[in-house]
Amino acid sequence: MNTVAHLINGNEVNDDVRHQPVYNPATGQAEKQVALASKATVEEAVAAAEAAFPAWRNTPPIKRSRIMFRFKELLEQNAERICELIGQEHGKISHDAMGELQRGIENVEYACGAPELLKGEHSRNAGPGIDSWSEFQPLGVVAGITPFNFPVMVPLWMYPMAIVCGNTFVLKPSERVPSSTLFVAQLLHEAGLPAGVMNVVNGDKEAVDTLLHDERVEAISFVGSTPIAEYIYTTATAKGKRCQALGGAKNHAIVMPDADMDNAVNQLLGAAFGSSGERCMALSVAVAVGDDAANHLVGKLAEAMQSLKVGAYSDSSNDFGPVITRQHQEKVVGFIDSAEEQGAEIVVDGRQPDVSDYQEGYFVGGTLIDKVTPEMTSYQNEIFGPVLQVVRVNSMQEAMDLIDCHEYGNGTCIFTRDGEAARYFSDHIRVGMVGINVPLPVPVAYHSFGGWKRSLFGDLHAYGPDALRFYTRRKTITQRWPSAGVRENVQFSMPTMK
Known part of the structure; x- marks a missing residue:
């Protein structure tokens, strides 16, 4: 029986002793198995992301964006294979799977605009001889935990924007539908993504809890049921992590x-x-x-x-x-x-x-x-x-x-x-x-997705403009270069423009 492995530091890894069957829901038969990551395996993935972060954060946004353009082309070229994998493990009809993939691709297209999205703001002469500007800096290692019902689209809500913002990523997809998610991540490496920037670990609660408690993980995105969303949000925020956790609906x-x-x-x-x-x-x-x-x-x-x-x-x-x-x-x-x-x-x-x-x-x-x-x-x-x-x-x-x-x-x-x-x-x-008169008001990729009440835990919605805010920290710099020979007087009151 074939085994769906992890993807760590650009390589497939399958050294875990625990495995779980992956069923075709149309036949009720187990057609493959998936490795369930141990704590050590998840930590290995986080370590790979941590090691890749310094070089990746300093990669110009235009170069990150070019990788996303190539990734988009590979997704389109491999659409039939991706949809076949979705159908085999989720049961989704081919035309529905193609719609899922297309909505995911639209999020990749939005991420291709990183050079424009990350420009920040600038004010010259905010004060006498003083300039002020803001930058959007990456967080570091971030993680995503995604559900079975959209094994391609929901991960694409997360890691394209996280990565073009300069972060490195660890994805924990649903262990029920692992193959399409892994295949798409491999396409991202084929597009030129450096090893370690994107990692995939399959697993269950042990993998989730490892990500929640690892101090190197700065932020976590989640989509799933409300009880789990609440657990992830409360656990992550208690550990000082940024978290958005999308839950259930009626x-x-x-x-x-x-x-x-x-x-x-x-x-x-x-x-x-x-x-x-x-x-x-x-x-x-x-x-x-x-x-x-x-x-x-x-x-x-x-x-x-x-x-x-x-x-x-x-x-x-x-x-x-x-x-x-x-x-x-x-x-x-x-x-x-x-x-x-x-x-x-x-x-x-x-x-x-x-x-x-x-x-x-x-x-x-x-x-x-x-x-x-x-x-x-x-x-x-x-x-x-x-x-x-x-x-x-x-x-x-x-x-x-x-x-x-x-x-x-x-x-x-x-x-x-x-x-x-x-x-x-x-x-x-x-x-x-x-x-x-629109029954599925799912926002397009350049707006953001999220509900109210117990359908969302956290302040920022998924993808779109909120994704930029979630996956970056704003830093504001104010600078002045005094004129030569000019000595400034001591000032004890709050500086103002009055």
Whole structure:
């Protein structure tokens, strides 16, 4: 059985005694194994990053940027292979994997602008003969811990910007989907990145805790579930590290009575069931305002869902694939069971999908649940599966109150033709990313991604302008060169320009 190794100091390393199977979720079969890094292996990766930092921080930004340009070209040239690896371990359909890769490439494109982004600010004659300027200096060794659901895109949210800012990086990807992440990191070295600047260690909690407690690691970025995000944030900050930890979500879409219902249905189908609902921006709750709108919406959704196709990644005619593990499949089905037991109506039941030739795969079909109420277990928790729930309310304000009361505040949207309602919604809703007739309001690469409430721990969002701020420290320098022969008087009061 092939083993997915670590990448340390530019070389593949596999000296760990612990290994874990890597499954193809469409077949339920273990097709390879991944090495699980020991504390010593993680420390070796951190040491490699630390040793590479002095030379890399002094590399001109334009040279760092040129490596990113070559990296972008290699990602595009190897797109099919990358998407195949994503599909084999995640189960994501090929067209969905290609979309993931493209969004990642857009973050590399943004990082290519490092020479412009890192210019800083300058003020001549801030005082008599005094100049003042600011610089954005790298932190040192930084780390990223990334989830299974976007094994290529989410790491590309992190290390391209961290690296072009002059930092060195240690990445701990999900041990469930290690191959595509490792392959992409190898492409970065092929693009000309010096050894040690980018390192990958596969592992579990031992690897995570080693990064959290290693004093050489200056900052940590994380994407995953809220309980783990909170643990990582509190542990990292207690150790004096900078940390951004993105957690879970329960994303709602308000469907107003005046909405273009056909458009809303089409948008909801993709946003709820794409990637098997295993997205932190998946729309998992449709909040219908009024019973007429709800009945219309549920009827059209139920009809449209009859044509949904679930299956293996290799068939691009499928709409979505399996969930990540057998345990997660059982968890998703358990949430559907609980909704039914607590009084909700299962309109379309995906608990036993018929997927020919893949009977051992971890499949859950598209599921539609109506008449869900806020006290139900399935509403309160992040299901992270192909399940769309419908909650019925009497007014837009009631819908907004429902969203605001939930502990998560990642993404939301409203379907309406009313500009006044849309403006009020976007101004007042307590959620970090908002869509107006846009069901997945994921910011483009030159904006920043992040939610509110318990969907984000930390002050800075992911990628975009906030990434520059997260991966650098601002230093402000003020200088004066006194004129020859001029002696200045002692001044005990605070200098001013008065």
